Amino acid sequence: xxxxxxxxxxxxxxxxxxxxxxxxxxxxxxxxxxxxxxxxxxxxxxxxxxxxxxxxxxxxxxxxxxxxxxxxxxxxxxxxxxxxxxxxxxxxxxxxxxxxxxxxxxxxxxxxxxxxxxxxxxxxxxxxxxxxxxxxxxxxxxxxxxxxxxxxxxxxxxxxxxxxxxxxxxxxxxxxxxxxxxxxxxxxxxxxxxxxxxxxxxxxxxxxxxxxxxxxxxxxxxxxxxxxxxxxxxxxxxxxxxxxxxxxxxxxxxxxxxx
Amino acid sequence: xxxxxxxxxxxxxxxxxxxxxxxxxxxxxxxxxxxxxxxxxxxxxxxxxxxxxxxxxxxxxxxxxxxxxxxxxxxxxxxxxxxxxxxxxxxxxxxxxxxxxxxxxxxxxxxxxxxxxxxxxxxxxxxxxxxxxxxxxxxxxxxxxxxxxxxxxxxxxxxxxxxxxxxxxxxxxxxxxxxxxxxxxxxxxxxxxxxxxxxxxxxxxxxxxxxxxxxxxxxxxxxxxxxxxxxxxxxxxxxxxxxxxxxxxxxxxxxxxxxxxxxxxxxxxxxxxxxx
Ligand SMILES: Nc1ncnc2c1ncn2[C@@H]1O[C@H](COP(=O)(O)OP(=O)(O)OP(=O)(O)O)[C@@H](O)[C@H]1O
Ligand SMILES: [Mg+2]
Numbered sequence: 001x002x003x004x005x006x007x008x009x010x011x012x013x014x015x016x017x018x019x020x021x022x023x024x025x026x027x028x029x030x031x032x033x034x035x036x037x038x039x040x041x042x043x044x045x046x047x048x049x050x051x052x053x054x055x056x057x058x059x060x061x062x063x064x065x066x067x068x069x070x071x072x073x074x075x076x077x078x079x080x081x082x083x084x085x086x087x088x089x090x091x092x093x094x095x096x097x098x099x100x101x102x103x104x105x106x107x108x109x110x111x112x113x114x115x116x117x118x119x120x121x122x123x124x125x126x127x128x129x130x131x132x133x134x135x136x137x138x139x140x141x142x143x144x145x146x147x148x149x150x151x152x153x154x155x156x157x158x159x160x161x162x163x164x165x166x167x168x169x170x171x172x173x174x175x176x177x178x179x180x181x182x183x184x185x186x187x188x189x190x191x192x193x194x195x196x197x198x199x200x201x202x203x204x205x206x207x208x209x210x211x212x213x214x215x216x217x218x219x220x221x222x223x224x225x226x227x228x229x230x231x232x233x234x235x236x237x238x239x240x241x242x243x244x245x246x247x248x249x250x251x252x253x254x255x256x257x258x259x
Numbered sequence: 260x261x262x263x264x265x266x267x268x269x270x271x272x273x274x275x276x277x278x279x280x281x282x283x284x285x286x287x288x289x290x291x292x293x294x295x296x297x298x299x300x301x302x303x304x305x306x307x308x309x310x311x312x313x314x315x316x317x318x319x320x321x322x323x324x325x326x327x328x329x330x331x332x333x334x335x336x337x338x339x340x341x342x343x344x345x346x347x348x349x350x351x352x353x354x355x356x357x358x359x360x361x362x363x364x365x366x367x368x369x370x371x372x373x374x375x376x377x378x379x380x381x382x383x384x385x386x387x388x389x390x391x392x393x394x395x396x397x398x399x400x401x402x403x404x405x406x407x408x409x410x411x412x413x414x415x416x417x418x419x420x421x422x423x424x425x426x427x428x429x430x431x432x433x434x435x436x437x438x439x440x441x442x443x444x445x446x447x448x449x450x451x452x453x454x455x456x457x458x459x460x461x462x463x464x465x466x467x468x469x470x471x472x473x474x475x476x477x478x479x480x481x482x483x484x485x486x487x488x489x490x491x492x493x494x495x496x497x498x499x500x501x502x503x504x505x506x507x508x509x510x511x512x513x514x515x516x517x518x519x520x521x522x523x524x525x526x527x528x529x530x531x532x533x534x535x
Binding site (some may be wrong): 155 | 357425
């Protein structure tokens, strides 16, 4: 009952996507371009089904996701640790902040050449790209989150007798959690870019590889289909996993509950 | 919670030992290479079990004085001693309740109350003992059913009660309360004051609190210390020898509040920068 306006909002979104597909189909039926260059939504769906039936699709998705799971876990660990150091030490922050902002301005694909040089065509290179793409965002958001901790929490912690060694785990990291989740979310998106870009060049399995193969075979339906899947998985995890966690934390921390 | 018989509490019967002693304590802050005086030299004695209320115009240094006792700041000159020992940094023998509640949102109610016990000698590595103590305190502030709630689910008055329970948990010798009950509706406040006094009578804490409200001062304090405008200096004191628990709406409290207010107005009329 209470969610009524919210639910109606969802219908609008659904309507928007239906409209998008309808326009796509309409443009297709105008026959402005040959259909091997500009396929219809139906052709894309058919190609994806074929790939799935050939047993190409699911292993690819699984591979990309599991590469992300491993690479991103490592990136999050490193990013959190560096972010914590940046958060508590002005000197570390001064040194690393500009470096990491610089990293963030680098397109993820720009990590590819160095990855090829360092790791050749092995899988390690893909992890390298994922980590390098996401670690800076996580570290910067973590340190920003720590710098934005209301001083009141730190004073409360001290008056309650928290020893210095216990501060990071008991107070600083939890108090910075809203900033940290934002960083994790952003880092996931950047890491996802990195993973798919890396697979374009280095892999023989994965979503990026299917994209690359589609181009090699002049198969626009496959390219569009895999692009859509990449968007879908990126979006699903961003909105529905990290997004929901972020929202819950912001509500609990008494921060504005905008969605 | 029926009121005690009028003469049950005998506040001045035997002189209690001195708990906190301020001698010529002054504080100034450096601001853009300018020195801003926040507190002119203040001397004050607070006895064990006494409730002293600091009262004065905004910016006169009341919070600053509490921060000095809590150990967040160090005096520019003068000394503060607790049980004869100079204060050196924050510690949970002098717990501070802040202007805002400052509860940790990442912990639920009972974990907030237990928080300060984790490093207490009797409670280290004894989570069950911590929990038991926290439950007792939640019972004291009438929040038993809310042990598992998260902070954002509580009302403002409930949050302040949790903050009180959390502050009482490590059994501090001194409780510092900085305007703890702002913006609560009159009914909740009246009830909270009765509860607070009830708890204080039972736990025998030494308390320094800050307020802007003369009625609150008269309702809670054994002594109300009135400050001049900033930089503050102690102007006068009003003793409140009413039996506890006092009802904030009683005529006796109102009468004392009137006297406190008159003192404040007199303080305001004096030129504040009069000191050479
Ligand atoms: N950290 C600080 N740095 C610089 N100046 C400060 C600092 N803390 C307090 N002051 C100054 O010291 C003076 C006293 O401040 P304080 O907070 O103690 O006042 P207060 O009596 O608690 O006021 P209120 O009733 O409004 O809370 C003010 O003029 C304030 O600007
Ligand atoms: Mg204040």
